[in-house]
Amino acid sequence: MLKVLDGPVLAHRTTLRLGGRALAEARAAGPGDLDGLPEALARLGGEPRMLGCGSNILADDGELPVVVVTLADGGPFDAAPEVTGETEDGRVLVRVGAAQRLPRLVSRLSAWGLCGMEGLAGIPGAVGGAVAMNAGSYGCECGAALHSVSVFSPALGHVTLGRERFRYGYRQFEVLDASGAPLGGWFLVTSATFALARCDSAVVHAAMRGNYLKKKATQPVLAHSAGCVFRNPSAENPAGKLLDAAGLKGYRIGGMAFSKMHANFMINEGNGTAKEAFSLLQLARVAVSERFRVDLELEVKVWSWW
Template identity: 50%
Template sequence: MLRIVEAPRLASLTSLHLGGRALALAAFESAVDLEALPEAARRIGGRITPLGGGTNILAADGELPFLLVRCGIGGVTEETGEGGETRLIRVGAGMKLPRLLTWCMKRGLSGLEGMAGVPGDVGGAVAGNAGAHGVDMGTVLRGVEVFTPDRGLRMLGRDEVRCAYRSFGLKDDGAPWFLITGAVLTLRRAEPESIRTAMRENIERKLRVQPVRSWSAGCVFKNPPEGLSAGKLLDEAGFRGKRLGGMCFSDRHANFLVNEGKGSADAALELVRSAQDAVRERFGIQLQTEVKLWVS
């Protein structure tokens, strides 16, 4: 059954702990539940907005015109059909990335070690083509299961979707909205201990240079196409540690926006705009946000 929660607080649903109230949250745990979503969307109104794990979102304060949708389809299975050292796995969009990486490590399936320490769930990682340490979801993506209001549930091959730096889309994008419900990934056989070692090293590296344990939404800005680091540009523009109204750019990594406990979305958005202005004025580069800005 499609479960509807009225007027949820985004501050309780996002890793930045910021944001006002959405119109509603629709949660589903099976493909059958999705059949009721288009009618619920017509009744409630607002913009259909996948929530995922809430880890890459900066939501404004106040009343927001969103119908949030959260996928509860988890689980992962190893599939047949690949030869040699390559294996396919099918995973639900609601599965948490750390849990998936542990599952793969125990079974000696390699390819996702670079994602160690990345929070959120599989659906959000595919939708944002999340990546770290030279690996992104597009690298291992073989297929993606999506739901659209016009065509229902279907599996798309890798050639039917677009994956680029921190972006994902459907090549047949005529539908007004789509939801990712699962993915098929191509991995390769390796020794579990070597996978465990690589994961541990990647997590330790993150702990040294990123505010992993803080209230954050990950990197605020994409690295610009000029090949420069957004963090380095922000650092040189004086934004490392810059604070406003309980929010700050991290002292540890200038591209991480942190809620120090009593921050507001207004202050966060002002810091983001100020950073963009400063980098543009000093370097002539317009930084694009990697974090999703949910404003009315």
């Protein structure tokens, strides 16, 4: 049965440690619980927001008109990675629950000698969120390895969709309806199946370790951040490079600052507020626009009352 809980304080549930209180939390332990989710959302009011590990989210201060939807640990949504077969071209199919942590999946693939996602080493979050935002790093992205995805939505119910029924791009993932148009309304990823090539386990592990150490040396992986806050305008002019050139590396407003390690990481130094975060982001957008005539777009997902 779908559990409806008191609305969580999002500062306690997001990696940026920001955010006020949601209207409620709807927690599903298994697929059957999701059947009652549309009715529960209609009764509770507010916009549904899917919450995994809370990365890539900037939640506003105050009371927010959102209902947080979560998948319970320890049940079918948290199914560990398992090999389910092979494709015609010999790639290995690995199915995993949406609530599984992405680092656990990547580590398991390394142990099995399966390559194609080693660039994602060091990215926090759950598998469902990684699919829904097409997480990527060092030339790898979830969408490229994704073979099929299981979702729930009010329009489709419970379905498993092949590659002809989804589309992905830079930090973007869309479910398509039967006509090939983007699906209207919300959807929730419940599991994903990836198609991966066989490689030497030691080579995969070495690549993963190298990618993680590179991240650790150049990004504030242990700080309270939401990851990169702006999308990269181009490979030649990534957001971090533009922000650094505009003098914003280390710049702070109140308790929020752009990291001294990587200017595209906004960090909460311990007592920051969403108001300060929004002010810092606006200042950065203006500074980069005035100096480089480039309009930065947010990569972080904003949960707000406006």
